[in-house]
Amino acid sequence: MEITAKPTGKEVVLPHYAFAALSFLALTILLLFSGDAFVGHYFHPKLLTLTHLAVLGWATMIIFGSLYQLLPVVLQVSLYSDKLAKITFYFLAAGTLLLSYAFWNFAIGLPLHLAACFLVIAFVLFDINLFYTTRRAKTWTIEADFILTSGFWLLATGIIGLLMAINFSYPFLKESHLHYLKLHAHLGIAGWFILLIIGVGAKLLPMFLLTHHVAIKKLQVTYYLVNGGLLLFAVDHLFWHTPYQIIYGLLVGTGLLLFVLFVAEAYRSRVRREQDAGMQQSLVGVGLMLLPVLLLAVVSGQIELSEKLQLQLYLVYGLTIFMGFITTLILGQTFKTLPFIVWMHRYQHLVGKQTVPQPKDLYSDKWVKVQNIVYGAGFVSLLLGAGFASQRWLLLGSILLVLTALLYVVQVFRLLWQAIVK
Amino acid sequence: MITVPVPPMKINAATKISALIKANPEVIEAIASINRHFTKLRNPVLRKILASRVTIADAARIGGTDVKVFFDKLQQLGFEPEYISAAPGATTLAERPNLPAHNVTLDVRESLQKGLDPFNDIMNRLAQLPAQHGLLLINTFEPTPLIPILKKKGYRHFTEQKGPELFHTYFYPYGEASALNSNAAETVTTAIDAETKVETSFESLVQRYDGRLVEIDVRQLEMPLPMMTILETLTQLQPSQALLVAHRRVPQYLLPQLRERGFAYAITEPAPDQVQLLLYKDE
Numbered sequence: 001m002e003i004t005a006k007p008t009g010k011e012v013v014l015p016h017y018a019f020a021a022l023s024f025l026a027l028t029i030l031l032l033f034s035g036d037a038f039v040g041h042y043f044h045p046k047l048l049t050l051t052h053l054a055v056l057g058w059a060t061m062i063i064f065g066s067l068y069q070l071l072p073v074v075l076q077v078s079l080y081s082d083k084l085a086k087i088t089f090y091f092l093a094a095g096t097l098l099l100s101y102a103f104w105n106f107a108i109g110l111p112l113h114l115a116a117c118f119l120v121i122a123f124v125l126f127d128i129n130l131f132y133t134t135r136r137a138k139t140w141t142i143e144a145d146f147i148l149t150s151g152f153w154l155l156a157t158g159i160i161g162l163l164m165a166i167n168f169s170y171p172f173l174k175e176s177h178l179h180y181l182k183l184h185a186h187l188g189i190a191g192w193f194i195l196l197i198i199g200v201g202a203k204l205l206p207m208f209l210l211t212h213h214v215a216i217k218k219l220q221v222t223y224y225l226v227n228g229g230l231l232l233f234a235v236d237h238l239f240w241h242t243p244y245q246i247i248y249g250l251l252v253g254t255g256l257l258l259f260v261l262f263v264a265e266a267y268r269s270r271v272r273r274e275q276d277a278g279m280q281q282s283l284v285g286v287g288l289m290l291l292p293v294l295l296l297a298v299v300s301g302q303i304e305l306s307e308k309l310q311l312q313l314y315l316v317y318g319l320t321i322f323m324g325f326i327t328t329l330i331l332g333q334t335f336k337t338l339p340f341i342v343w344m345h346r347y348q349h350l351v352g353k354q355t356v357p358q359p360k361d362l363y364s365d366k367w368v369k370v371q372n373i374v375y376g377a378g379f380v381s382l383l384l385g386a387g388f389a390s391q392r393w394l395l396l397g398s399i400l401l402v403l404t405a406l407l408y409v410v411q412v413f414r415l416l417w418q419a420i421v422k
Numbered sequence: 423m424i425t426v427p428v429p430p431m432k433i434n435a436a437t438k439i440s441a442l443i444k445a446n447p448e449v450i451e452a453i454a455s456i457n458r459h460f461t462k463l464r465n466p467v468l469r470k471i472l473a474s475r476v477t478i479a480d481a482a483r484i485g486g487t488d489v490k491v492f493f494d495k496l497q498q499l500g501f502e503p504e505y506i507s508a509a510p511g512a513t514t515l516a517e518r519p520n521l522p523a524h525n526v527t528l529d530v531r532e533s534l535q536k537g538l539d540p541f542n543d544i545m546n547r548l549a550q551l552p553a554q555h556g557l558l559l560i561n562t563f564e565p566t567p568l569i570p571i572l573k574k575k576g577y578r579h580f581t582e583q584k585g586p587e588l589f590h591t592y593f594y595p596y597g598e599a600s601a602l603n604s605n606a607a608e609t610v611t612t613a614i615d616a617e618t619k620v621e622t623s624f625e626s627l628v629q630r631y632d633g634r635l636v637e638i639d640v641r642q643l644e645m646p647l648p649m650m651t652i653l654e655t656l657t658q659l660q661p662s663q664a665l666l667v668a669h670r671r672v673p674q675y676l677l678p679q680l681r682e683r684g685f686a687y688a689i690t691e692p693a694p695d696q697v698q699l700l701l702y703k704d705e
Contacts, residue, residue, distance in 0.1 A: 213695050271642055352653035
């Protein structure tokens with residue numbers, strides 16, 4: 001019985017972190033020049049660019065990279081293919097860049113089609129790698145269920161995106177673009193991001209908190225609530241068109257609440273009392289997952305609002321997701337995972353042979369704290385700006401986020417540099 | 423619907439129940455209907471663990487019935503019984519041998535009732551058996567599936583029927599020496615290096631290093647401090663010593679490091695979130 005998993009090579013994992021950090025910086029800089037888009041409609045080329053840069057270049061990219069490193073730890077098996085992971089990276093990177101270009105310039109012809117194809121290819125390849133890796137696992141865990149299912153939703157999201165891209169040039173879809181956009185967005189958010197965050201978080205957060213045992217009953221219920229809610233939503237949205245979509249949102253929301261309670265339980269029985277900046281940020285991120293759920297009641301059309309206010313609240317809703325918990329969790333988890341990965345490649349083999357630093361010595365926790373505070377202030381300013389359609393708050397928010405990204409990029413590249421030099 | 427195997431499968435007293443089920447799943451219901459001893463077969467988990475270890479002869483004895491009853495039922499499903507041997511390897515409930523004076527008692531009736539496999543529990547108890555002790559297994563039937571497995575691992579057995587559904591079975595080592603080397607729990611794996619792996623009992627290894635063990639507990643440490651502590655402690659270890667580590671999980675990244683540094687390891691997981699590692703110089 002082979003019980004050890006070969007760690008994934010650094011040349012597979014680290015480029016993802018580099019690309020993601022640069023995407024985040026690019027995203028915040030573009031945000032700085034997109035104030036006008038935030039007072040208009042959300043189907044605005046600039047907003048489409050920002051959103052896709054956030055979800056693909058920033059979030060999905062770093063998730064792919066860290067999953068290649070984490071899966072062997074979670075499932076105790078080696079990654080199915082390092083080579084496939086590298087090819088996936090190129091398709092995702094090229095697709096993201098091309099898609100951002102296509103949306104920003106609203107070049108909805110060939111550039112958009114190509115970008116969408118690249119991305120779907122990247123998702124298919126990722127799913128193949130994920131599927132064959134999980135198939136090697138000898139002990140099946142609930143975390144593996146979450147991660148594997150999230151890969152499926154990612155592909156579904158990508159395919160809907162591709163169909164919409166084709167529909168721009170050769171209209172064939174029955175309903176309006178906004179109709180499919182809603183489906184595309186929610187499958188991506190709840191199916192890909194939320195399921196994945198729960199799957200990975202359920203494993204990593206107790207591990208970093210040094211919590212010895214947390215009952216997984218809540219997670220099992222969460223799994224069925226989120227997937228059930230999503231499936232019903234997708235079917236209803238495509239075929240039934242009932243006015244009860246808020247119920248599916250509530251199912252997903254309840255699932256999320258249970259996950260938050262799971263983390264709270266792990267936190268209460270933690271052995272490690274003091275949390276570093278990365279962990280503080282991550283815990284805030286888990287709490288922030290509930291914010292869009294609260295807003296869901298407002299944006300789902302249950303409450304009568306003026307059209308202008310409705311659009312502003314949609315933007316706030318989007319911000320609480322992409323700039324809210326997803327970004328918060330990545331900002332925090334980067335400094336829990338990356339220092340460890342760098343340490344593993346650079347120092348692990350030297351332990352016991354010479355004095356070696358610990359992962360926490362490879363970066364400055366103080367600067368991560370500063371980054372978190374600047375980010376928090378920027379996020380709140382952005383919410384105010386979008387909520388009250390105030391250019392001034394939007395500008396302040398984007399400046400603070402550019403600063404956040406600069407602090408982040410410097411720290412990440414300092415870490416990456418240590419992995420490269422011998 | 424009754425599916426007849428073509429050509430009819432020949433069976434005898436030594437045919438495994440699992441082979442019958444594989445040939446025709448309706449065997450499950452047919453046997454379960456013989457008497458209530460066999461209703462356990464309807465439980466997929468118990469079926470999986472029991473059916474592969476039990477022959478028709480074993481089953482007949484467990485159920486307190488005759489092989490012929492089985493053959494009659496199976497004939498209806500198209501099997502072709504051959505009355506050749508009686509019950510190969512059958513244990514006669516004969517005279518009582520010299521049993522160990524002290525026994526560790528394990529009652530598995532409740533876990534079987536709940537549909538759980540007591541196998542690992544039994545193996546763990548055996549692995550932790552104090553010297554000069556035997557294991558007294560209390561069960562509702564003679565534990566036929568277990569006997570050949572434990573025989574291979576160096577255990578004698580003796581079964582006494584105490585009541586209509588009460589069997590006392592004693593398992594005890596053939597001798598001190600053989601017991602030490604063969605009472606392996608199946609969950610224990612020892613890797614001497616990546617290629618050759620030898621199954622040895624975790625306990626027997628710990629006993630081998632008795633008095634020369636260094637113990638550390640890394641369960642309260644944050645990653646990668648467990649690994650750093652272990653590797654640093656290993657450098658201070660005398661060649662004759664071994665390191666016993668209390669860990670929270672099987673340390674994936676540590677194991678290749680150990681091989682590289684010429685250490686062999688044994689791992690046991692007595693409970694979820696509890697892992698014990700024994701690290702010793704590879705000879």
